[in-house]
Amino acid sequence: MTKKIVVLPGDGIGPEIMNEASRVLDVVNQSHKLGIEVDTHAFGGASYDIDGKPLTETALAACREADAILMGSIGGPQYDTAPRELRPERGLLRLRSELDLFSNLRPAMLFPELASASSLKSELVAGLDLMILRELTGGIYFGQPRGEETVDGKRMSFNTMVYNEDEIERIARSGFEIARSRNKRLCSVDKANVLEVSELWRAVVIEVSKDYPDIELSHMYVDNAAMQLVREPKQFDVIVTSNLFGDILSDAAAMLTGSIGMLPSASLDKNGKGLYEPVHGSAPDIAGQGVANPLATILSLSMMLRYTLKEAAAADAIDKAVSAVISGGTRCRDIASGQANETVVGTVEMGDAVIAALGNA
Ligand code: NAD
Numbered sequence: 538m539t540k541k542i543v544v545l546p547g548d549g550i551g552p553e554i555m556n557e558a559s560r561v562l563d564v565v566n567q568s569h570k571l572g573i574e575v576d577t578h579a580f581g582g583a584s585y586d587i588d589g590k591p592l593t594e595t596a597l598a599a600c601r602e603a604d605a606i607l608m609g610s611i612g613g614p615q616y617d618t619a620p621r622e623l624r625p626e627r628g629l630l631r632l633r634s635e636l637d638l639f640s641n642l643r644p645a646m647l648f649p650e651l652a653s654a655s656s657l658k659s660e661l662v663a664g665l666d667l668m669i670l671r672e673l674t675g676g677i678y679f680g681q682p683r684g685e686e687t688v689d690g691k692r693m694s695f696n697t698m699v700y701n702e703d704e705i706e707r708i709a710r711s712g713f714e715i716a717r718s719r720n721k722r723l724c725s726v727d728k729a730n731v732l733e734v735s736e737l738w739r740a741v742v743i744e745v746s747k748d749y750p751d752i753e754l755s756h757m758y759v760d761n762a763a764m765q766l767v768r769e770p771k772q773f774d775v776i777v778t779s780n781l782f783g784d785i786l787s788d789a790a791a792m793l794t795g796s797i798g799m800l801p802s803a804s805l806d807k808n809g810k811g812l813y814e815p816v817h818g819s820a821p822d823i824a825g826q827g828v829a830n831p832l833a834t835i836l837s838l839s840m841m842l843r844y845t846l847k848e849a850a851a852a853d854a855i856d857k858a859v860s861a862v863i864s865g866g867t868r869c870r871d872i873a874s875g876q877a878n879e880t881v882v883g884t885v886e887m888g889d890a891v892i893a894a895l896g897n898a
Contacts, residue, residue: 539572540846543603545580545596548616548625549819550829550884551609552583557831557888558607558838561855564895565842569851576603581611581625581819591628597635600812605845606632607838608814613821633673638804638812639704640711641671641783642844645770645790645800648863653874654795657767662793667773668715669790671783672708673804675700678780698734700779705741707807712742712777713749714809718843722753722774726762726782738779759786766790791816798830798871801837803844811845813837827883830869832859835891858894862887865894 546555559575566573578584578596585591591611600606611625621627632638645667647655652663680697687693709725716723725742727735739756746754757765759782765772766786770793778786791800800816815833823829836859843852866878867890873881882890 539574540605541574541576541603542841543596543599543606544575544577545600545606545608546577546583547580547609547611547819548582548613549610549821549824551581551611551819553824553827553829553884554815554831554834555607555609557884557891558834560888561835561891561895562607562838564892565851565854568895569848569854571842571846571848571851573846580608581628582613582616584628585616585619585623585625590623591625592631597632600632600636603810605810605841606812607834607841608812609834610815610817610819612819613824632812633804636810636812637674637806639672639674639807640708640805641673641787642715642803642805642811642840643669643671643783643787643791643800643816644802644840645669645787645794647794647796648799648860650863650866651794651796651799651872654872655793656795657770657793662770665770665793667770667790668719668775669783669787670708670712670715670775670777671787672700672704672778672780673783674780675704676780698732698779698781700734700738702737702741705738706745708777709742709745710748711805711807711809712775713745713752715844716752716775717749718849720774721751722755724755724757724762724773724776726757726759726776726778726786728759728782729756730758734779742777762786763789766793796872798833798869799836800833801840803837803840805844809845811841813841813845827885828870829884830871831884831887832869832891835859835888854895855891858891861894861897862890865890 546552649663652659677698680699685694729735839855
């Protein structure tokens with residue numbers, strides 16, 4: 538059966554890194570007989586330059602129809618003066634909300650050979666592979682009422698942390714499904730000792746767990762989770778949490794790895810359809826120089842194959858190829874540490890190395 542994916546290269550280093558991910562996709566598409574069709578659209582600043590808006594209706598319709606979307610990166614200083622509603626980020630926010638992408642997946646993984654890039658001791662992070670699942674469209678960032686008032690002559694402002702049981706149930710299901718495709722352990726992070734909203738969160742997660750008897754569920758308060766992430770991050774497999782807690786914990790976890798050019802991410806809807814993209818931005822400082830690290834985008838492709846297209850063998854092949862390239866000492870500039878066994882290469886050579894490793898797999 539044919540599967541359709543939309544590719545959105547975007548701005549800055551976006552087209553350079555996407556070029557390498559597309560070459561890798563071509564290879565696994567053939568070798569694993571995936572039957573994937575690719576439709577490419579301008580997005581972000583690139584779309585604004587051509588059509589005057591960051592996301593055209595044509596591109597949006599193509600994304601709606603597709604099984605999955607692979608994005609490079611968007612933005613750049615040249616768009617800072619564009620009208621706010623036409624800036625590249627607005628295109629991304631609209632895409633996420635139009636497709637109801639409520640579940641944000643941020644893996645924090647660290648190849649053993651890159652452990653020295655972390656701010657933690659190597660033995661604590663070498664081989665780290667944890668997934669943080671953050672609820673993306675509810676909670677305190679969207680809750681009503683919100684605002685500010687003057688009460689008794691003093692300024693006061695407020696936000697509301699609110700979840701209904703449906704919102705919790707769908708992110709919990711997403712968490713259990715992800716855990717099922719990994720090491721079958723899910724840790725739900727909340728603040729149920731203080732917040733009513735967390736009490737409901739915990740209760741609903743426990744209810745949903747009845748449908749997933751094969752997954753080991755645990756609960757942790759968010760303050761403890763923050764401590765545990767820096768004390769012993771390898772204890773976690775999948776963490777599921779609310780918008781605010783996930784925002785903070787996922788950034789902390791990403792920094793454990795110390796290499797932003799290596800980190801993929803995804804945002805999924807309730808059917809598992811997803812937008813996959815590297816965590817990093819468009820890196821205008823190095824755009825056009827051929828030095829950007831394409832591995833975060835290549836690993837985003839592998840996540841897309843694993844979590845949306847359910848092509849685990851192709852995803853495993855890509856992950857193994859990247860791992861072999863790193864073990865062999867090939868490095869883009871951002872992950873080079875100056876050791877004698879390293880070969881520092883550019884964007885295209887890194888793509889070549891992954892493709893060569895795929896051939897040897
Ligand atoms: P950035 O992630 O683009 O860059 C931060 C630093 O990391 C830079 O020094 C850059 O050279 C380096 N870097 C990033 N990706 C790299 C890669 N693949 N290989 C090697 N080095 C890499 O963050 P920024 O500079 O704060 O933002 C630049 C632009 O990107 C802004 O317009 C911002 O709005 C946008 N942005 C977009 C996204 C997205 O597309 N989802 C995310 C974050 C930022």
